[in-house]
Amino acid sequence: MYSKITGTGSYLPEKILTNQDLENMVDTSDDWIRTRTGITQRHIARDDQVASDLALYASQNAMKAAGISNKDIDLIIVATTTPDMIFPSTACILQNKLGIENCPAFDVQAVCSGFVYALATADMFVSSGKCRNALVVGTEIYSKIIDWNDRGTCVLFGDGAGAVILSQSNEPGILSTHLHASGSYSNVLSAPGSISGGKVQGDPYINMEGSTVFKFAVKVLEEVVHEAISQNNLEAADIDWLVPHQANIRIIQSTAKKLGIPMDKVVVAVDKHGNTSAASIPLALDIAVRDGRINPGQLVLLEGVGGGFTWGAVLMRW
Ligand SMILES: CC(C)(COP(=O)(O)OP(=O)(O)OC[C@H]1O[C@@H](n2cnc3c(N)ncnc32)[C@H](O)[C@@H]1OP(=O)(O)O)[C@@H](O)C(=O)NCCC(=O)NCCS
Incomplete structure (x- = not known):
């Protein structure tokens, strides 16, 4: 048995912060940021949004693309460095927001490698036959852990979420x-x-x-x-x-x-x-x-x- 991605989804908060906006916040320039990083803009979540809110939209988009409903999900893994709270896990909060009951749900913390770690973990559950459809999400609100006075870091990061459905398959897949x-x-x-x-x-x-x-x-x-x-x-x-x-x-x-x-x-x-x-x-x-x-x-x-x-x-x- 193999695991295969059957649907993808993502979500970006509405607010866009451009390099020109940052020029008014710290001693930097659009030219410096673009030349050193290739970044021209980033999305920033609202103050009242948490990582599971972004994850919810991305997950709904991924489920729709895979043609499955919340009842078909039997594993949730969320990769995040910016969880909603210390506990419960963002995966459990997301599970509740999606109206899913009883499947295993947990977070993976491997910072920017988090999604690769989460997908590799989900692959073991799905390809071994323990789960049929895993929801694997990466969701971050780095704007909350950035020092907006530090030009060395504040120009680099943004907020957003992406999700995939990893399903059992007779052909590879991963x-x-x-x-x-x-x-x-x-x-x-x-x-x-x-x-x-x-x-x-x-x-x-x-x-x-x-x-x-x-x-x-x-x-x-x-x-x-x-x-x-x-x-x-x-x-x-x-x-x-x-x-x-x-x-x-x-x-x-x-x-x-x-x-x-x-x-x-x-x-x-x-x-x-x-x-x-x-x-x-x-x-x-x-x-x-x-x-x-x-x-x-x-x-x-x-x-x-x-x-x-x-x-x-x-x-x-x-
Ligand atoms: C952060 C990064 C873009 C800096 O580029 P760099 O070429 O290494 O630049 P330096 O840190 O050597 O800084 C060069 C100069 O630019 C200045 N500088 C730093 N940030 C600046 C900014 N936003 N605007 C303008 N100048 C800036 C520095 O103060 C330094 O000035 P100095 O020479 O007077 O001391 C680069 O090191 C990088 O991309 N690193 C990887 C970061 C990353 O990807 N992190 C996440 C990994 S998952």
Whole structure:
């Protein structure tokens, strides 16, 4: 038995924050942001929106695309770094909002690799026959953990959600999954605050050593993509679509160049979304499926890297 993505969906909050808007908030410029990151705008959630609200719309879109109803879902995994609350999990809150009863529901925390981790986990449930239709979601509201006075980080991130339905299938589907982590890099990219005595202790905002993150990301993404391709006796030229984590156009271009994958086979959404962390891969995937780029039978490779550090890839036949 195999697992196969049978529907995708996404949701972006209405409010758009442009680079020009940011020029009025911090000492930055549209030119600096576009040249260094490729980002021109990002979406920002309303103050009263939480991660499960964004996830709800994305999930409904994915279920509709898969042609299934809430009664057909028997597993929910939500990847998020910005959960609604400490507990219960955002997956349980989403389950209730979707009107689903009794199926297992849990969150995965692997920061920007979260969706790849969640999809690899769902694959084990579905391909082993334990579940028929898993709802796998990446949803983030990074605008709530950004220091809007820190130009080094506030220009990079955005809010959004993406979702897929992973269903049992007689044909592949997911061909292989590849997950890695290295906790020794945990201080390079973090939101180090913790809760104690009913208050956030320490710095609640994102801290990042930008150039260290950049170099590490390019190195491990090349490695993990090679791992996925070689384990399946394929070559980079066989990949029809690379759907990378959307952190920075220069990371995406460097990875593609090192692998010899032309940019017209790479799905790019970072220009319009910024870095939406765990939501970025399913958001980009949904766009490329809906605009007709990704078609049945094609080889699609997802790859992501994020805080932890964590990184991974999922190779699939669409
Ligand atoms: C963040 C990033 C764009 C910075 O680019 P960079 O070329 O490394 O730039 P540096 O950090 O060396 O900073 C260069 C200069 O730009 C300045 N700068 C930083 N942010 C700026 C901004 N938004 N606007 C204008 N100038 C800025 C710095 O202060 C520095 O000035 P200085 O030379 O006077 O000290 C880049 O390191 C990066 O993309 N890193 C990866 C980030 C990422 O993807 N994180 C998530 C991973 S999942």
